[in-house]
Amino acid sequence: MISEELRQKIALADYTMVNGRYQNRAGRLFSRVTSIIGMIKFDDGALDKWRKKMTINDFCKRIDMHGVYKGNKVFEEFSKALGAADDFTFASAAFGTKVHQWIETYMKTGQFPILPTDEYANVGICSESVKKFFTETGISPKTVDVIKPELFVYSDTYGYAGSADFVCAKNNNVYLFDWKTSNRYRINYALQLAAYANAIEELYGLHVKKSTCVVFSKEKVSYETHTYSDKDLEYYFELFKACLVMHNFVKNYPIPNVGIKFEE
Numbered sequence: 001m002i003s004e005e006l007r008q009k010i011a012l013a014d015y016t017m018v019n020g021r022y023q024n025r026a027g028r029l030f031s032r033v034t035s036i037i038g039m040i041k042f043d044d045g046a047l048d049k050w051r052k053k054m055t056i057n058d059f060c061k062r063i064d065m066h067g068v069y070k071g072n073k074v075f076e077e078f079s080k081a082l083g084a085a086d087d088f089t090f091a092s093a094a095f096g097t098k099v100h101q102w103i104e105t106y107m108k109t110g111q112f113p114i115l116p117t118d119e120y121a122n123v124g125i126c127s128e129s130v131k132k133f134f135t136e137t138g139i140s141p142k143t144v145d146v147i148k149p150e151l152f153v154y155s156d157t158y159g160y161a162g163s164a165d166f167v168c169a170k171n172n173n174v175y176l177f178d179w180k181t182s183n184r185y186r187i188n189y190a191l192q193l194a195a196y197a198n199a200i201e202e203l204y205g206l207h208v209k210k211s212t213c214v215v216f217s218k219e220k221v222s223y224e225t226h227t228y229s230d231k232d233l234e235y236y237f238e239l240f241k242a243c244l245v246m247h248n249f250v251k252n253y254p255i256p257n258v259g260i261k262f263e264e
Helices: 004-012 033-037 045-064 072-082 084-109 123-138 188-204 231-251
Strands: 015-018 023-025 029-032 144-157 160-170 173-180 208-216 223-229
Touching: 004 188, 023 144, 023 160, 029 033, 029 173, 029 231, 033 160, 033 188, 033 231, 084 123, 084 144, 084 160, 123 208, 123 223, 144 188, 160 188, 160 231, 173 188, 188 208, 188 223, 188 231, 208 231, 223 231
Parallel strands: 029 160, 173 208
Antiparallel strands: 015 023, 023 029, 144 160, 160 173, 208 223
């Protein structure tokens, strides 16, 4: 299904990061899909509430450890507590990167590597969750045509880019997967899949039949999947384009003619 010419084009797809934006080989800059979607508070303020809770909890721990603070010491320790959420977020992102690399290794070799333990997340449990998913679904380098893990995609039409976690083909159909290690599924993941699917078709001429977001648990050996048809993603891509307009307006980037349409 995938021609050798297309495989070479995919293999050559590359980018550099310039001030938080993707730059392709031709030198054009693209906004990140995740930054565009981030213009909307899909979590209904849950992230802000979590950050406040993390700050308060960390500050309380510091009081328990060091006793009552006086004067400038209060502000000094509270400033440190303010960074607790950022530290946790950074560590969680690094953990997510490890899991992505672990899956990439499996899809190249067919072998499950062993990950080291992590300070913030139970890698052992999450790795078993990943193994459970691939074992139960039967997805492996032997059962699907691996197009590419971490496939760089961009849209010249709309001016965005991103990295699709995993794209494969089977029975003349193309499938897109996105791996998540967050605590719960969020609807903005559907917009992310829609943006990637659209870019894959625009750039490589491959129509994505189904897209699946897989959320791997860090608390117990389990996972949950959310699968969307190509028709589903047409709707979510309209929502993504709305985010794109707002993003470019705020950033003072050129606003593409997106032609947003919703069915009654």
